[in-house]
Each structure stands twice: as C-alpha cells, then as structure tokens.
Amino acid sequence: MVESRDVLFQTAETLVKVCDALQIPLVFKSSFTKANRSSVNSFTGIGIDKALSLLAEVKQQFNIPLVTDIHTEEDAKIAAQVVDVLQIPAFLCRQTSLLVAAAETGKVVNIKKGQFLSPEAMQFAMQKVQSCGNEQVMLTERGTTFGYHDLIVDYRGIPIMKSFGKPVVMDCTHALQQPNQSSGVTGGKPELIETIAKCAIAAGADGLFIETHPDPKNALSDGANMLALSQIQALLEKLIRIRQAII
Numbered sequence: 001m002v003e004s005r006d007v008l009f010q011t012a013e014t015l016v017k018v019c020d021a022l023q024i025p026l027v028f029k030s031s032f033t034k035a036n037r038s039s040v041n042s043f044t045g046i047g048i049d050k051a052l053s054l055l056a057e058v059k060q061q062f063n064i065p066l067v068t069d070i071h072t073e074e075d076a077k078i079a080a081q082v083v084d085v086l087q088i089p090a091f092l093c094r095q096t097s098l099l100v101a102a103a104e105t106g107k108v109v110n111i112k113k114g115q116f117l118s119p120e121a122m123q124f125a126m127q128k129v130q131s132c133g134n135e136q137v138m139l140t141e142r143g144t145t146f147g148y149h150d151l152i153v154d155y156r157g158i159p160i161m162k163s164f165g166k167p168v169v170m171d172c173t174h175a176l177q178q179p180n181q182s183s184g185v186t187g188g189k190p191e192l193i194e195t196i197a198k199c200a201i202a203a204g205a206d207g208l209f210i211e212t213h214p215d216p217k218n219a220l221s222d223g224a225n226m227l228a229l230s231q232i233q234a235l236l237e238k239l240i241r242i243r244q245a246i247i
Contacts, residue, residue: 001031001221002051010214011229012058018233022240027085029067029209030055033075034221048078056082067110073101080105090114090142090174093125103132110138112171115145119157123164138167140209141200143175149187151175153196155203162204170200173211173225188225190216194235201242208239 002008012028019026032051034044045051059066059082067085070076076086076098086102088095090112102109109129113122122139129137139161143151153175161168175196178187197208213219216226227235 001034002046002054003220004046005054007214008054008058009061011212012062012064014229015212015232016062016064018236022233022236024236024240025207027065027067027207028058028062029087030058031069031221032079033071034069052079052082059083067108070098070102073097076101076105080107084108085110085138087140088112088125093117093122096128099125099128100132103129103134106134106136108136108138109134110140110169112140112142112174113157113161115143115151119154119160122161126164126166138169138207139164140169140171141175141205142171143177148180149178151177151179153199155199158200158203158205162206167206168204169207169209170196170205171209172196172200173209173222173227176225177222178224186222186224188222190225190227193225193227194238197235197239198242201239202246204246210235 008030015026015028032045032048055066065084067087068079068083069087069089070079079086085108086105087110088099088102092098093111093114111125126137126139141157143153146152158168172193176189176192181187200208211222211226212229212232213226214229216223216228219226
C-alpha cells in the first residue's frame with residue numbers, strides 16, 4: 001500500500017533491480033486506498049490523489065506496469081488513468097457492476113478468488129468481464145476460509161482455473177492472513193510464504209503476488225503477512241529453479 005514516497009520508491013527500485021537481474025517480468029502493485037479493514041482505526045491511505053500521483057511517478061521513473069485494487073465503479077475510472085491492471089478484491093469478486101466498470105476501461109482485470117468461492121465458480125466472474133468484450137483477464141488464488149481465523153490453499157484450484165484459458169496468479173501473502181483477530185488487526189504467517197510460493201510454482205501458477213516491505217514490522221498495512229524486501233531475491237532464485245524443473 002502507498003504509505004510514503006520513500007517506502008514506495010525504495011521497494012520499487014529494489015524489485016526492478018532484482019527482477020531485471022533474474023529476468024523475471026515484474027508488475028508492481030500498490031494500493032492507493034484500502035476499503036476493507038478490520039478496525040475503523042486502521043490505516044486506509046494517504047489520499048487517493050496523492051497516492052495515484054506517486055504511482056504515476058513510479059511508472060514513469062522505472063518504466064514498469066502497475067496494478068492496484070479498486071473498490072467502486074468510480075475507482076475504476078480514476079485508477080485506469082494511471083495503472084495497467086485493475087485488481088478486484090476477493091470480497092468483491094461477485095460484484096457485477098464493479099467487474100463491468102473495470103472491464104469497460106479496457107485495462108487488464110485481475111480478479112481475486114473470493115475466500116468463500118470454489119475455483120470453478122470463478123468462471124462466472126471471468127465471464128462478466130468478457131461480456132464487455134474485454135478478454136484481458138487474470139484470476140488469482142488467495143486461499144479459502146477455514147474456520148474464523150485462518151485460510152487454507154487448495155492447489156487443485158490452480159489447474160482448475162487455468163483450464164478457463166486465462167493466467168492464474170497465486171497470492172502467497174494474503175493466503176497466509178489470519179483475519180478476524182480479537183485485536184482488530186489481521187495476523188499472518190510470513191514464515192510460510194516460501195512454502196506457499198514453491199507449491200504454487202510446482203502446481204503451474206503463471207505468476208506470484210508477494211507483499212513486501214523494507215521493514216514489515218513497521219508497515220502501516222498488512223505487515224503481519226509480508227516478506228522482508230531483503231529476502232525477495234533469495235526466494236525468487238529458488239522459485240526459478242523449481243520453474244525450470246517442471247517445464
């Protein structure tokens with residue numbers, strides 16, 4: 001999430017250098033606002049205009065495509081002026097008006113699978129985008145609700161959603177969230193990010209989403225399930241070897 005210019009640019013610069021060195025395509029993601037927070041006191045952003053302005057700077061300086069979350073139809077129109085991919089949050093993946101608004105921008109639409117949906121059900125979310133004549137769709141697995149405070153990943157969902165003919169991404173960090181904590185702040189298990197990522201690559205995922213931050217303990221949003229920026233390169237090097245072994 002865009003929390004400051006310094007954190008945003010440090011993260012982008014590091015990821016660009018690492019991905020260039022490893023020859024991995026990078027799509028940089030940062031949210032300009034957060035609409036779904038456990039507590040009313042949670043950080044939701046620095047302001048839409050300021051955040052999108054900083055994202056535009058990142059895109060221009062580093063020449064990389066951007067993805068960001070949208071939560072309303074108006075968000076789609078505003079964000080499409082800056083980013084290349086509009087991401088539909090998991091809780092909103094059935095919201096027809098939002099999917100249509102995203103599709104009508106002509107941008108790539110990445111739909112995160114709801115924690116409450118089967119992978120098979122995601123074909124209907126995909127079809128809502130396609131109904132607007134937009135075939136630029138990606139689907140993202142992010143785990144399934146398991147009780148009140150945890151998620152599990154069923155890796156069968158990756159080949160099932162790939163059978164729809166669209167790229168499938170694994171959200172390695174949100175799959176490890178522990179929502180609905182009594183503190184009002186979502187927890188997580190970042191020590192298992194590597195496990196989730198390895199399994200996803202082995203199962204045929206086309207891409208990975210990994211939240212990272214120079215200092216996760218002091219991140220203003222989702223710090224409990226982030227990978228430290230300093231650990232990204234070592235993880236990606238391992239994942240490249242797994243990818244090479246299965247193709």
